[in-house]
Amino acid sequence: MKWLAMPLRDFSSAMEASLAEGGFLSVFAILLSAVLSWWVYVPIHELLHALGCVMAGGKVERLDISGIYGASILRKIFPFVSVGSEYSGRLTGFDTRGSDFAFFITDFMPYVLTVFLGVPLLKSISSLKSSPTCKSIFFGLAAPFAYAPFMSVFGDYYEMGSILVSRPAAALSGAAPDRWRSDDLFRLLGRLSSSVAGPHIVDASVLISSLFVGIVLIFATYWAGSLWSRILAGWRR
Numbered sequence: 001m002k003w004l005a006m007p008l009r010d011f012s013s014a015m016e017a018s019l020a021e022g023g024f025l026s027v028f029a030i031l032l033s034a035v036l037s038w039w040v041y042v043p044i045h046e047l048l049h050a051l052g053c054v055m056a057g058g059k060v061e062r063l064d065i066s067g068i069y070g071a072s073i074l075r076k077i078f079p080f081v082s083v084g085s086e087y088s089g090r091l092t093g094f095d096t097r098g099s100d101f102a103f104f105i106t107d108f109m110p111y112v113l114t115v116f117l118g119v120p121l122l123k124s125i126s127s128l129k130s131s132p133t134c135k136s137i138f139f140g141l142a143a144p145f146a147y148a149p150f151m152s153v154f155g156d157y158y159e160m161g162s163i164l165v166s167r168p169a170a171a172l173s174g175a176a177p178d179r180w181r182s183d184d185l186f187r188l189l190g191r192l193s194s195s196v197a198g199p200h201i202v203d204a205s206v207l208i209s210s211l212f213v214g215i216v217l218i219f220a221t222y223w224a225g226s227l228w229s230r231i232l233a234g235w236r237r
Helices: 001-021 023-055 071-075 100-127 132-146 156-173 183-196 203-234
Strands: 058-066 081-083 089-095
Touching: 001 023, 001 100, 001 132, 001 203, 023 058, 023 071, 023 089, 023 132, 058 071, 071 081, 089 100, 100 132, 100 156, 100 203, 156 203, 183 203
Parallel strands: 058 081
Antiparallel strands: 058 089
């Protein structure tokens, strides 16, 4: 339970340190810096999906990013970026060449920011020797990076879980693994429900198992960030 409660405990500690004697100014600083951090985080997140695919041996053809995140500017640097998306951003044109490993790395790559940046920064806030306002700014900047995996429980992390679960499930059921893979669990449920055969017990079992594995991966990512923060703290001594 201690490990499961760690993300909430870290959030509470950082919040308490940020709001200590800070009043309205600290609250405003948290909100403003969090919005700015999210605006910066989204395009970096999507570009890291593309980088992960290429690094794992895949090919990227199209990355949709909403215009409010600077997609038109990014397009001048990265020709595969397309302006506009029904999501904040989504890698819509990519080829992992049939490799589950490449698919998994494509999904996971953005969350290295959680491990190496978000969680260590979040954990350091309560021990910072600075004003509550400065702590509030750092808290707002850290939060989107640290808690991105939890916000992606029905997206990237469900898909990572489905990559691990669907291959053995396909071998047992005879269905194609892609039947249960998606970075949008709710859209996948709609697709399965509207199919001729409709969802059945195997679908339910695979979806629930994939979601469970995805949740385990979320906590594993956060715990990895906690471990890295301890390593950094040891180096500073």
